[in-house]
Amino acid sequence: MKGMATVEQAIEEKRLFMIDYHDLLLPYVNKVRELPGTTLYGSRTVFFLTDEGALMPIAIELTRPKSPTKPQWKRVFTHTYDATGSWLWRLAKIHVAAHDAGYHQLVVHWLRTHCCTEPYIIATNRRLSVMHPIYRLLRPHFRYTMEINALAREALINAGGIIETSFSPGKYSMELSSVAYDKLWRFDQQALPADLISRGMAVEDPTVDHGLRLTIEDYPFAADGLLVWSALKQWVEDYVTHCYTDADAIKSDGELQAWWGEIRTKGHADKKDEPWWPKLETPADLVGILTTIIWVTSGHHAAVNFGQYHYGGYFPNRPTLARNNMPNILPSR
Numbered sequence: 287m288k289g290m291a292t293v294e295q296a297i298e299e300k301r302l303f304m305i306d307y308h309d310l311l312l313p314y315v316n317k318v319r320e321l322p323g324t325t326l327y328g329s330r331t332v333f334f335l336t337d338e339g340a341l342m343p344i345a346i347e348l349t350r351p352k353s354p355t356k357p358q359w360k361r362v363f364t365h366t367y368d369a370t371g372s373w374l375w376r377l378a379k380i381h382v383a384a385h386d387a388g389y390h391q392l393v394v395h396w397l398r399t400h401c402c403t404e405p406y407i408i409a410t411n412r413r414l415s416v417m418h419p420i421y422r423l424l425r426p427h428f429r430y431t432m433e434i435n436a437l438a439r440e441a442l443i444n445a446g447g448i449i450e451t452s453f454s455p456g457k458y459s460m461e462l463s464s465v466a467y468d469k470l471w472r473f474d475q476q477a478l479p480a481d482l483i484s485r486g487m488a489v490e491d492p493t494v495d496h497g498l499r500l501t502i503e504d505y506p507f508a509a510d511g512l513l514v515w516s517a518l519k520q521w522v523e524d525y526v527t528h529c530y531t532d533a534d535a536i537k538s539d540g541e542l543q544a545w546w547g548e549i550r551t552k553g554h555a556d557k558k559d560e561p562w563w564p565k566l567e568t569p570a571d572l573v574g575i576l577t578t579i580i581w582v583t584s585g586h587h588a589a590v591n592f593g594q595y596h597y598g599g600y601f602p603n604r605p606t607l608a609r610n611n612m613p614n615i616l617p618s619r
């Protein structure tokens with residue numbers, strides 16, 4: 287860690303970051319290892335933010351929990367210059383890349399932007415008249431989502447489909463996605479600013495653009511995303527305040543209240559009693575809810591979907607499947 291005397295100093299100066307796939311993957315490690323042709327670890331990867339603003343991986347911890355026949359196996363790999371160590375480092379990075387590719391597709395893409403948006407679309411069609419102004423506002427942002435989700439259920443995420451046959455967790459892929467929904471998904475954190483703050487990638491600062499100071503300046507998802515988020519929010523605010531002049535207008539709109547109630551209590555029924563659901567009592571509440579829904583189905587989905595071929599089309603960038611365990615040897619030094 288160039289120039290950093292201690293880990294504490296690096297943490298203090300916000301130079302250390304972690305991608306943590308330990309808790310989510312660990313319960314699946316032994317189960318996945320019983321499937322033919324695949325393997326899995328829990329992983330934690332620590333990154334150092336360089337003076338140039340790049341995130342460099344500096345340590346990878348891979349874990350296999352104890353099984354009925356074997357004790358726990360856990361090891362930390364770091365970048366070394368001897369031949370054995372550098373190959374172990376490279377192999378460890380491949381495992382983490384496979385974890386990341388899986389998490390990206392099963393959680394970030396499918397779960398957050400396809401699956402969790404279905405309740406919004408169904409409730410919009412069931413509860414809002416086609417003449418309702420909010421129906422008209424939302425409709426363009428929901429174009430093709432249900433069709434694509436139906437196709438995904440036929441060929442991508444179905445049993446024995448493309449996801450199960452080409453991702454490390456195999457037949458547990460959709461179960462893992464469901465567990466991630468249970469443990470991680472919150473409506474309020476789907477808003478881009480709240481998402482960035484919850485991941486430590488931004489802090490509130492009223493003196494800067496968008497009211498957020500980014501932890502890493504060169505982070506396009508955040509920097510470009512906030513431009514899109516702010517434009518969406520302004521558009522939604524202008525539209526909503528044109529239609530609803532005060533809180534009474536929101537509270538007395540039976541269609542609108544039924545729409546929000548159905549999203550929370552029917553579409554996301556497993557989470558209906560969570561305290562973090564926003565209330566829908568004022569025009570500002572409606573602006574927040576709508577901007578979040580529109581952001582996830584447009585900007586957020588675009589960010590996690592449309593770059594996939596350009597980046598992941600070169601397979602070593604995004605290996606989806608790791609077939610072999612790490613060699614159980616120590617570097618020579």
Ligand SMILES: [Fe+2]
Pocket residue numbers: 395400587591
């Ligand atoms: Fe997509």
